[in-house]
Amino acid sequence: MMNSHLTALLVAYLLLCLGYALFSLKTTRSSLFRGISLMYLGVSVGLALYLYNQLLSQPRPLSQEFFNNAEEAVVLATHPRSGEAIYLWLQLPGSPQPAYYVMPWSGQAAEELEISQREAREHGGRVVMNGPFNQDRRHGLRAEEEERIFFPAVPPRPPLKEGETSGAPAAQRFERPQ
Numbered sequence: 475m476m477n478s479h480l481t482a483l484l485v486a487y488l489l490l491c492l493g494y495a496l497f498s499l500k501t502t503r504s505s506l507f508r509g510i511s512l513m514y515l516g517v518s519v520g521l522a523l524y525l526y527n528q529l530l531s532q533p534r535p536l537s538q539e540f541f542n543n544a545e546e547a548v549v550l551a552t553h554p555r556s557g558e559a560i561y562l563w564l565q566l567p568g569s570p571q572p573a574y575y576v577m578p579w580s581g582q583a584a585e586e587l588e589i590s591q592r593e594a595r596e597h598g599g600r601v602v603m604n605g606p607f608n609q610d611r612r613h614g615l616r617a618e619e620e621e622r623i624f625f626p627a628v629p630p631r632p633p634l635k636e637g638e639t640s641g642a643p644a645a646q647r648f649e650r651p652q
Contacts (some may be wrong), residue, residue, distance in 0.1 A: 491518040509577040533576035554584045590624040599628035
């Protein structure tokens with residue numbers, strides 16, 4: 475989503491530069507000024523493409539995501555840097571590719587993330603971020619489970635087999651014949 479907005483801004487900037495160069499070529503008779511206008515256009519296009527590429531490789535701050543109202547996002551990878559920031563690789567619903575984000579450092583959020591990752595590993599699940607772009611939920615732990623920023627999403631239990639009850643595994647319920 476963000477990539478299309480950046481592309482639109484880049485195209486608008488390039489058209490503006492092209493318009494400036496064509497206008498200056500049309501209105502001047504000096505070949506020196508025409509050459510400078512063409513050099514300006516070339517440098518502007520090169521610089522815009524370079525900066526666009528650099529911008530795409532940087533994480534986006536969660537607080538600056540204005541066009542996404544996702545309620546949840548799957549956390550694919552994290553890199554907390556104590557006292558600095560928490561870097562997140564998120565899979566957003568409806569988006570085929572993951573996105574790279576950064577959120578301000580919060581000791582409580584980092585602890586919650588670590589606990590959620592451990593629980594998800596133990597139970598074969600994944601970590602989900604609740605309201606990734608909601609400013610209110612991102613700054614610390616809340617008292618209720620629904621208000622947590624990060625939580626483990628454990629896969630649903632497979633259906634019970636014939637003769638199995640939900641209390642204990644089948645191996646513990648039946649005695650072995652001797």
